[in-house]
Amino acid sequence: xxxxxxxxxxxxxxxxxxxxxxxxxxxxxxxxxxxxxxxxxxxxxxxxxxxxxxxxxxxxxxxxxxxxxxxxxxxxxxxxxxxxxxxxxxxxxxxxxxxxxxxxxxxxxxxxxxxxxxxxxxxxxxxxxxxxxxxxxxxxxxxxxxxxxxxxxxxxxxxxxxxxxxxxxxxxxxxxxxxxxxxxxxxxxxxxxxxxxxxxxxxxxxxxxxxxxxxxxxxxxxxxxxxxxxxxxxxxxxxxxxxxxxxxxxxxxxxxxxxxxxxxxxxxxxxxxxxxxxxxxxxxxxxxxxxxxxxxxxxxxxxxxxxxxxxxxxxxxxxxxxxx
Amino acid sequence: xxxxxxxxxxxxxxxxxxxxxxxxxxxxxxxxxxxxxxxxxxxxxxxxxxxxxxxxxxxxxxxxxxxxxxxxxxxxxxxxxxxxxxxxxxxxxxxxxxxxxxxxxxxxxxxxxxxxxxxxxxxxxxxxxxxxxxxxxxxxxxxxxxxxxxxxxxxxxxxxxxxxxxxxxxxxxxxxxxxxxxxxxxxxxxxxxxxxxxxxxxxxxxxxxxxxxxxxxxxxxxxxxxxxxxxxxxxxxxxxxxxxxxxxxxxxxxxxxxxxxxxxxxxxxxxxxxxxxxxxxxxxxxxxxxxxxxxxxxxxxxxxxxxxxxxxxxxxxxxxxxxxxxxxxxxxxxxxxxxxxxxxxxxxxxxxxxxxxxxxxxxxxxxxxxxxxxxxxxxxxxxxxxxxxxxxxxxxxxxxxxxxxxxxxxxxxxxxxxxxxxxxxxxxxxxxxxxxxxxxxxxxxxxxxxxxxxxxxxxxxxxxxxxxxxxxxxxxxxxxxxxxxxxxxxxxxxxxxxxxxxxxxxxxxxxx
Numbered sequence: 001x002x003x004x005x006x007x008x009x010x011x012x013x014x015x016x017x018x019x020x021x022x023x024x025x026x027x028x029x030x031x032x033x034x035x036x037x038x039x040x041x042x043x044x045x046x047x048x049x050x051x052x053x054x055x056x057x058x059x060x061x062x063x064x065x066x067x068x069x070x071x072x073x074x075x076x077x078x079x080x081x082x083x084x085x086x087x088x089x090x091x092x093x094x095x096x097x098x099x100x101x102x103x104x105x106x107x108x109x110x111x112x113x114x115x116x117x118x119x120x121x122x123x124x125x126x127x128x129x130x131x132x133x134x135x136x137x138x139x140x141x142x143x144x145x146x147x148x149x150x151x152x153x154x155x156x157x158x159x160x161x162x163x164x165x166x167x168x169x170x171x172x173x174x175x176x177x178x179x180x181x182x183x184x185x186x187x188x189x190x191x192x193x194x195x196x197x198x199x200x201x202x203x204x205x206x207x208x209x210x211x212x213x214x215x216x217x218x219x220x221x222x223x224x225x226x227x228x229x230x231x232x233x234x235x236x237x238x239x240x241x242x243x244x245x246x247x248x249x250x251x252x253x254x255x256x257x258x259x260x261x262x263x264x265x266x267x268x269x270x271x272x273x274x275x276x277x278x279x280x281x282x283x284x285x286x287x288x289x290x291x292x293x294x295x296x297x298x299x300x301x302x303x304x305x306x307x308x309x310x311x312x313x314x315x316x317x318x319x320x321x322x323x324x
Numbered sequence: 325x326x327x328x329x330x331x332x333x334x335x336x337x338x339x340x341x342x343x344x345x346x347x348x349x350x351x352x353x354x355x356x357x358x359x360x361x362x363x364x365x366x367x368x369x370x371x372x373x374x375x376x377x378x379x380x381x382x383x384x385x386x387x388x389x390x391x392x393x394x395x396x397x398x399x400x401x402x403x404x405x406x407x408x409x410x411x412x413x414x415x416x417x418x419x420x421x422x423x424x425x426x427x428x429x430x431x432x433x434x435x436x437x438x439x440x441x442x443x444x445x446x447x448x449x450x451x452x453x454x455x456x457x458x459x460x461x462x463x464x465x466x467x468x469x470x471x472x473x474x475x476x477x478x479x480x481x482x483x484x485x486x487x488x489x490x491x492x493x494x495x496x497x498x499x500x501x502x503x504x505x506x507x508x509x510x511x512x513x514x515x516x517x518x519x520x521x522x523x524x525x526x527x528x529x530x531x532x533x534x535x536x537x538x539x540x541x542x543x544x545x546x547x548x549x550x551x552x553x554x555x556x557x558x559x560x561x562x563x564x565x566x567x568x569x570x571x572x573x574x575x576x577x578x579x580x581x582x583x584x585x586x587x588x589x590x591x592x593x594x595x596x597x598x599x600x601x602x603x604x605x606x607x608x609x610x611x612x613x614x615x616x617x618x619x620x621x622x623x624x625x626x627x628x629x630x631x632x633x634x635x636x637x638x639x640x641x642x643x644x645x646x647x648x649x650x651x652x653x654x655x656x657x658x659x660x661x662x663x664x665x666x667x668x669x670x671x672x673x674x675x676x677x678x679x680x681x682x683x684x685x686x687x688x689x690x691x692x693x694x695x696x697x698x699x700x701x702x703x704x705x706x707x708x709x710x711x712x713x714x715x716x717x718x719x720x721x722x723x724x725x726x727x728x729x730x731x732x733x734x735x736x737x738x739x740x741x742x743x744x745x746x747x748x749x750x751x752x753x754x755x756x757x758x759x760x761x762x763x764x765x766x767x768x769x770x771x772x773x774x775x776x777x778x779x780x781x782x783x784x785x786x787x788x789x790x791x792x793x794x795x796x797x798x799x800x801x802x803x804x805x806x807x808x809x810x811x812x813x814x815x816x817x818x819x820x821x822x823x824x825x826x827x828x829x830x831x832x833x834x835x836x
Contacts, residue, residue, distance in 0.1 A: 040364075040368050070525065071522045072521035073507070073524050073525060075521050107507075107524065154785075154786050187509065187785075192663075196647065196653045197465075200462040200463065201462075203786065215674055219675055221674065291664075291667070
């Protein structure tokens with residue numbers, strides 16, 4: 001649905017620019033400097049470098065450069081971008097859902113409001129997963145077991161207590177009419193280890209990224225009880241959405257880009273346009289397919305509304321759970 | 325299965341793939357030799373290059389780089405006391421003292437043979453049992469990991485041999501304390517960060533290891549200028565620097581150590597929550613304890629002390645491919661990057677990989693073995709030259725060590741705060757060393773402490789704060805009992821043997 005709208009928009013944009021300036025679609029952006037708040041090899045790093053590569057190869061940006069700046073759970077890079085805002089007109093910082101959570105937790109004093117949100121570009125839904133041999137036949141069984149005795153359902157995840165995976169589990173329970181504060185959440189330091197925990201049988205269910213669960217689900221090692229998407233995902237048509245299962249909830253773990261505070265609207269529009277055009281290029285498709293990313297485009301004002309909404313929902317939940 | 329293995333073999337020995345193994349091993353060895361840069365950086369650098377290649381070729385290249393980097397890491401551990409990778413920290417314990425005694429070539433050769441043998445045995449195990457080992461890697465619960473870390477901690481005893489028991493324990497506690505700095509892994513609460521943003525992510529193991537070993541060593545060289553006599557003695561020792569000769573007795577000593585350490589290393593590697601570092605510490609501790617009299621040489625340049633961790637860390641690296649290939653679960657940072665690379669080729673590791681994609685599965689395993697052979701062939705002739713690095717006058721070598729150590733740590737985080745922190749730790753380490761405090765127990769406490777705490781708290785959460793799991797889970801109980809036995813038994817045995825000998829002598833006296 002979103003895809004079609006975007007195609008039409010892109011086609012319209014292309015047509016207009018053709019009409020205005022025959023021969024050249026638009027001048028490419030001279031340069032983008034990607035600021036990565038973590039070390040090489042992580043998720044942020046891959047997103048920034050992949051996006052930069054696609055933009056550059058597709059001729060949308062003449063030159064791209066990358067800078068890793070880890071520290072403070074991402075706070076160091078945010079502070080740096082704000083401090084150097086005047087000179088950082090061509091800098092885009094990559095970030096994701098944790099920027100909302102960590103600023104609510106006051107890990108760093110700033111929030112997305114102190115930056116210029118440009119666009120969310122890719123995302124992943126969350127999923128509730130159980131072992132293939134689990135006695136929980138479906139989502140309904142999980143909920144009734146949880147409602148009978150919440151302590152008997154250990155739900156693991158790849159983030160700390162109060163982190164994203166915990167919040168998703170609580171959110172789903174709340175939407176299903178159960179008490180979210182009773183979730184017996186078992187934290188692991190990475191998604192892979194949490195999955196190992198589920199397969200070893202020490203936890204009953206797992207709150208994880210859909211993308212991390214899909215292959216093991218295809219191979220029959222785990223079962224996806226529900227996905228936090230609005231509609232069933234093409235990659236797993238058998239996995240029901242949480243809403244279908246009676247827990248009316250949607251959640252997207254997004255990744256996207258932020259510019260320095262105070263950049264001009266024209267500059268911002270330029271970035272948005274470049275990112276939007278990128279989706280239809282074969283160069284982006286190569287990068288996207290290589291990483292198994294899902295296109296979820298959310299730009300400019302829509303992105304800000306989305307962030308505000310996510311902040312409100314998560315903030316309220318975190319207060320209820322006692323994390324704020 | 326045999327068919328799959330043959331197919332894998334044909335793929336792995338095609339000219340282009342062989343060339344890739346050689347290239348990967350060379351690049352990996354070079355990167356691994358630079359202090360601070362390990363397999364993660366090496367593989368991350370390789371990923372863009374592998375995009376245009378066939379899946380198996382790309383993976384073979386990366387496996388070569390992986391092995392090379394681990395191999396290279398032991399070189400900097402041995403020569404300049406600067407472990408490039410966490411897994412080679414234990415290599416420095418005895419490797420560096422050997423190099424200091426003028427046996428650098430021998431130490432490097434022992435490391436090469438041990439790595440090769442560890443890799444060989446582990447690859448054979450992988451070939452025979454990879455698919456069925458998946459179950460093993462899932463048999464460990466958090467409670468068992470906790471017990472395993474406790475067992476690992478008993479390796480501290482290896483450093484307490486010289487009448488320094490109290491000091492070794494104090495340093496272990498210091499390591500445990502440092503491991504609590506940063507955001508805690510369970511509740512997400514910030515501990516001991518003192519409001520400093522840069523401490524939120526905690527202190528990196530590599531930073532601590534480089535400060536404690538490489539930097540403090542280099543600073544001590546500056547602080548304690550050598551007397552002419554010592555200098556002359558050193559020059560004499562260096563004349564033999566490149567020699568790789570091992571006596572028959574020494575080889576005999578190595579063989580059983582290699583056998584035990586590769587088995588131990590492989591099985592620890594198979595566990596997604598442990599890895600090469602734990603494997604090397606466990607092997608080191610185990611060998612020290614069963615070495616008897618020879619155990620006292622550990623830490624001063626013992627052949628067993630070098631062989632054990634070097635064998636175990638390579639075996640563990642092969643072992644970590646079991647959960648990666650059979651379940652798609654990365655057990656370490658490096659295998660996480662490998663997983664990303666596999667997925668980028670459209671290959672999803674999992675229980676069906678060796679059925680659906682046998683060529684990839686087996687060619688990766690076989691090329692890992694070829695990588696092992698290539699590394700040995702490449703490196704043995706180079707050892708005499710590499711060892712000569714130590715004959716560089718210290719007024720040139722020391723600044724170089726300082727430079728590469730600082731740069732190496734900076735390249736991991738790209739954060740200047742880490743450099744400041746490293747210098748502070750290095751100065752503190754110099755003070756501690758002058759007061760004769762051993763630093764290895766601190767590193768042991770640091771690396772095990774974090775994992776021990778995390779697993780214990782997770783176990784308690786799952787069991788509703790009840791400690792009964794210690795008795796209820798047989799695996800946990802047995803590991804803890806082994807840990808207790810390793811601490812208590814040596815003392816009892818030595819008392820018993822003294823008593824026994826006394827009796828025998830008395831009997832003799834009575835007889836005569």
